[in-house]
Amino acid sequence: MTTISSSRRTPQKFIAENGALAGLLLLALVIAIMQPTFLSAQNLVNVGVQAAVIAIMAFGMTFVVVAGGIDLSVGSIAALAAMVGALTAGPVGLVVGALCGLVNGALISYGKLPPFIATLAMLSVARGLTLVISEGQPHETDAVVTFLGSNLAPMVPLPLLLMLLFFGITGLILTRTNLGRRMYAIGGNEEAAKLSGIDVRKQKLWIYALSGLFAAAAGLVLAGRLGSAGPQAAAGYELDAIAAVVIGGASLSGGVGRATGTLVGALVLAVLRNGLNLLQVPPFWQQVVIGAVIALAALLDSLRRR
Amino acid sequence: MKALITARGITKQFGATRALDGVDLDINAGEVHVLLGENGAGKSTLVKVLAGIHSHDEGTIEGEASLAVIHQELALVPELSVAENLFLNRLPRKFGFVDRAEMRRRAPELLDRVGLNVDPNAKVKDLGIAQQQMIEIARALDKDAGVLILDEPTAVLTDTETDRLLQIMAQLRDNGVGLVFITHHLDEIQRIADRITVLRDGRSVGVLGPRATTQHMIELMVGRPIEEQYPRARQRRGKPLLRISNFTRRGVFRDINIEVHAGEVVGIAGLVGAGRTEVARAAFGVDDYDYGSVEVDGKPLPRNNVQAAIKAGLGLVPEDRKGQGLVLTATVGQNLELATLANRDEKRLHDIAGKLRIKGRVEQPVKELSGGNQQKVVIGKWLLADPKVLILDEPTRGVDVGAKVEIYELINRMTAQGRAVLLVSSDLPEVIGMSDRVVVMAHGRVAGELPKDATQDQVMALAVQEISA
Numbered sequence: 001m002t003t004i005s006s007s008r009r010t011p012q013k014f015i016a017e018n019g020a021l022a023g024l025l026l027l028a029l030v031i032a033i034m035q036p037t038f039l040s041a042q043n044l045v046n047v048g049v050q051a052a053v054i055a056i057m058a059f060g061m062t063f064v065v066v067a068g069g070i071d072l073s074v075g076s077i078a079a080l081a082a083m084v085g086a087l088t089a090g091p092v093g094l095v096v097g098a099l100c101g102l103v104n105g106a107l108i109s110y111g112k113l114p115p116f117i118a119t120l121a122m123l124s125v126a127r128g129l130t131l132v133i134s135e136g137q138p139h140e141t142d143a144v145v146t147f148l149g150s151n152l153a154p155m156v157p158l159p160l161l162l163m164l165l166f167f168g169i170t171g172l173i174l175t176r177t178n179l180g181r182r183m184y185a186i187g188g189n190e191e192a193a194k195l196s197g198i199d200v201r202k203q204k205l206w207i208y209a210l211s212g213l214f215a216a217a218a219g220l221v222l223a224g225r226l227g228s229a230g231p232q233a234a235a236g237y238e239l240d241a242i243a244a245v246v247i248g249g250a251s252l253s254g255g256v257g258r259a260t261g262t263l264v265g266a267l268v269l270a271v272l273r274n275g276l277n278l279l280q281v282p283p284f285w286q287q288v289v290i291g292a293v294i295a296l297a298a299l300l301d302s303l304r305r306r
Numbered sequence: 307m308k309a310l311i312t313a314r315g316i317t318k319q320f321g322a323t324r325a326l327d328g329v330d331l332d333i334n335a336g337e338v339h340v341l342l343g344e345n346g347a348g349k350s351t352l353v354k355v356l357a358g359i360h361s362h363d364e365g366t367i368e369g370e371a372s373l374a375v376i377h378q379e380l381a382l383v384p385e386l387s388v389a390e391n392l393f394l395n396r397l398p399r400k401f402g403f404v405d406r407a408e409m410r411r412r413a414p415e416l417l418d419r420v421g422l423n424v425d426p427n428a429k430v431k432d433l434g435i436a437q438q439q440m441i442e443i444a445r446a447l448d449k450d451a452g453v454l455i456l457d458e459p460t461a462v463l464t465d466t467e468t469d470r471l472l473q474i475m476a477q478l479r480d481n482g483v484g485l486v487f488i489t490h491h492l493d494e495i496q497r498i499a500d501r502i503t504v505l506r507d508g509r510s511v512g513v514l515g516p517r518a519t520t521q522h523m524i525e526l527m528v529g530r531p532i533e534e535q536y537p538r539a540r541q542r543r544g545k546p547l548l549r550i551s552n553f554t555r556r557g558v559f560r561d562i563n564i565e566v567h568a569g570e571v572v573g574i575a576g577l578v579g580a581g582r583t584e585v586a587r588a589a590f591g592v593d594d595y596d597y598g599s600v601e602v603d604g605k606p607l608p609r610n611n612v613q614a615a616i617k618a619g620l621g622l623v624p625e626d627r628k629g630q631g632l633v634l635t636a637t638v639g640q641n642l643e644l645a646t647l648a649n650r651d652e653k654r655l656h657d658i659a660g661k662l663r664i665k666g667r668v669e670q671p672v673k674e675l676s677g678g679n680q681q682k683v684v685i686g687k688w689l690l691a692d693p694k695v696l697i698l699d700e701p702t703r704g705v706d707v708g709a710k711v712e713i714y715e716l717i718n719r720m721t722a723q724g725r726a727v728l729l730v731s732s733d734l735p736e737v738i739g740m741s742d743r744v745v746v747m748a749h750g751r752v753a754g755e756l757p758k759d760a761t762q763d764q765v766m767a768l769a770v771q772e773i774s775a
Binding site for chain 2: 178181182184185187188189191192193194195196197198199251254255256
């Protein structure tokens with residue numbers, strides 16, 4: 001075997017492989033210069049808490065995107081899980097979320113629906129069910145769910161710890177489990193995966209179930225923070241989750257993506273929102289800036305790959 | 307006779323391989339010029355150079371005639387109507403909108419010229435493959451193409467459809483069109499050809515007249531001496547490890563019986579489209595079949611179940627390395643372990659990578675490797691899975707000579723270890739040189755079986771034979 005010398009870790013290579021991280025640091029630097037309070041411990045913890053819900057959802061989305069799919073239903077599943085959690089108990093919400101994901105997977109694997117369509121349908125169904133069981137009203141969460149959104153100690157918010165926990169689990173699944181390795185194979189070349197004996201259909205069931213489960217967890221954390229589950233909670237969050245995954249360097253054509261990238265992507269979105277607020281940018285303009293940053297991140301990534 | 311296109315000394319290099327080496331070709335008005343050669347002889351490359359898809363490295367092409375190519379894969383839009391496809395890209399317009407009336411008026415004229423009687427408003431996807439081909443030809447004629455190149459148009463046609471196509475070709479010839487016709491079917495050549503240029507290894511090895519014998523054509527086509535480029539080390543034959551019986555899929559293959567024993571390499575030869583790959587895929591459980599059975603080491607395999615096939619000890623190296631064999635976004639190591647994820651073994655993985663002499667690191671993206679090394683990765687994936695029987699479908703396609711011999715050595719090593727190999731290959735010298743027996747397929751059937759010292763003529767004679775349906 002010949003070895004190629006460029007395998008040494010150089011700073012250039014590190015930046016090339018972690019463009020999103022470089023972007024995050026640059027963004028933080030600019031905001032810190034313009035508004036030094038950004039760097040206060042309290043604010044940084046806030047950013048972490050703000051990132052948590054999207055990050056957890058985006059970790060689940062990472063599995064799906066790495067496997068070459070997309071999941072538009074995560075926002076609705078989060079709301080449904082939170083509502084079920086508020087009306088019964090938190091763990092029931094998690095089960096419901098995983099079941100919704102399983103249905104997505106079944107429609108895609110066995111019904112041969114494109115992921116976009118199957119999860120678009122679930123987006124509507126899960127949101128509708130949330131409205132049905134809540135009768136359109138918000139419901140208070142119980143002590144267990146509320147605890148998820150609380151602080152363990154001053155400056156130690158549980159959502160932040162949960163985000164790191166899910167980050168660890170995601171990294172472990174992607175790199176150290178058969179399911180994770182199969183996600184990369186399926187997303188990279190589904191036919192090759194099939195011809196290598198991977199039961200692609202069965203794997204997709206699990207992949208979408210995981211995404212549903214993660215979305216449910218994100219929904220419970222969100223409800224915990226607010227102390228109640230709302231029928232319109234997490235609406236549109238699926239787009240932020242997809243944006244976080246893409247900013248993190250994953251490819252929507254599948255086969256590429258990492259847990260660290262998604263974490264950084266979620267932090268980029270949170271830092272941006274937080275910074276724009278601190279800089280007192282009007283909320284209408286904030287949307288424009290966030291959209292531009294997403295496009296810029298994707299552009300840079302596409303240039304880098306050429 | 308008027309020369310429409312004159313090509314002289316055409317040379318085309320792809321990396322280290324010389325696809326075309328000083329080829330001359332004349333295309334005359336009112337003549338059917340057949341290009342004949344084995345797969346990989348350079349026919350398609352020559353057509354692509356003539357059509358301007360590839361640039362040539364050396365040589366000259368002269369001639370004013372406009373040229374249209376009918377490829378094997380049709381370039382029609384299935385959801386559009388016949389008329390719209392005929393005028394695709396130059397739809398008649400009126401006030402900036404498509405002039406449907408004009409289109410409907412002109413479409414039948416064109417369809418008439420190819421003798422096609424279909425409704426111009428019908429969607430193309432609702433037509434048969436032969437009719438679709440006629441539409442492509444009609445479209446080419448509307449562009450007033452002086453030269454029409456048909457790249458294996460009959461491969462997908464039934465006998466009657468082929469007759470029809472040959473008739474139309476003769477008609478076009480009488481109208482002064484210059485035709486270039488690529489086909490493997492020698493009987494068609496005898497029916498229509500005015501001139502035959504035989505290509506071998508990128509060179510023109512002879513120009514024959516219309517009355518050339520099949521024997522002569524085959525000799526020119528394959529006439530290369532077999533040296534020790536096929537180092538087959540034959541083993542004592544053991545018990546049967548793979549048994550394919552009465553294997554049938556309607557319209558694709560029929561009554562296929564193949565047995566491969568331990569220590570044996572059985573080759574499957576035949577023309578493109580003879581059904582070889584389809585049999586291999588169905589046996590491996592990728593595609594379904596209608597009748598028959600597959601047994602590995604005496605154990606019957608359930609249909610349509612790749613996992614069970616692998617578990618029973620079967621492996622398949624598919625013909626399309628990039629499309630089916632590799633995950634290009636992944637590394638060499640990740641590709642190697644693809645079939646054995648359930649019981650990963652880092653040490654064996656590195657072992658195999660070393661044994662295969664893969665030029666590249668295990669952590670390197672597999673897309674950075676050369677074709678030969680990529681193929682070694684695909685084969686290595688199966689060596690890790692330790693199969694009893696390995697099916698190789700075109701294992702050396704697009705692989706340089708050095709890596710080819712290494713792959714042959716791997717085949718030898720596998721059979722020396724008592725495994726069985728089923729070798730599907732369009733490369734005649736290879737399939738004869740590396741196999742202990744050669745099964746020849748034609749039109750979805752086994753046309754015959756030849757012993758190890760078969761000649762290329764014998765194989766070709768079986769492969770091109772017409773079997774009445």
